[in-house]
Amino acid sequence: ETGVTQTPRHLVMGMTNKKSLKCEQHLGHNAMYWYKQSAKKPLELMFVYNFKEQTENNSVPSRFSPECPNSSHLFLHLHTLQPEDSALYLCASSLPHKGSGNTIYFGEGSWLTVV
């Protein structure tokens, strides 16, 4: 238990479906992240939120839409995805300080399969 909880753990959706991934952190952090982990690729940063404001969008297609209603919750809304979007989506949180030692804590991930 890392203090970052993701639901659902597994999701299968069709290309025309709309679904959402949810993330909640109980660590008192103010920065939250979405990462994508595919086979044979390094972890890819998708979005960063600091104090509920989006501070990084790493050229992510608009079919992925993040939402951060408060510092403890983060959503990833999914719409008209492609099979190549199938991956493990990891949420993470941290204290938003700059410089050295910025430790981030990951959730257990949501396995997404697009059919």
Add this chain to the structure above:
Amino acid sequence: TQLLEQSPQFLSIQEGENLTVYCNSSSVFSSLQWYRQEPGEGPVLLVTVVTGGEVKKLKRLTFQFGDARKDSSLHITAAQPGDTGLYLCAGGGNAGNMLTFGGGTRLMVKP
């Protein structure tokens, strides 16, 4: 763009053997973190090193940050099957809260 390269990508060893995983970059990082990820789970932080030349030990794991803060290594002594997993290094930059991840080293320790 800061890049981190990990080697080897795959490693299969027998229980009791020693191993070293490397994480290299041409860029300087303000911090370097190591994570271990088991199948179906998220990465779990093992250690953070922030000072050039720093060495940290965690039981049978020894982590070292290079003097120039461009590289790091993870050494495991007397590996056990429970050490099996994906080991990820991640470098922290000097601005903001961004981390750059390496491609990972997938370790399998056979009993």
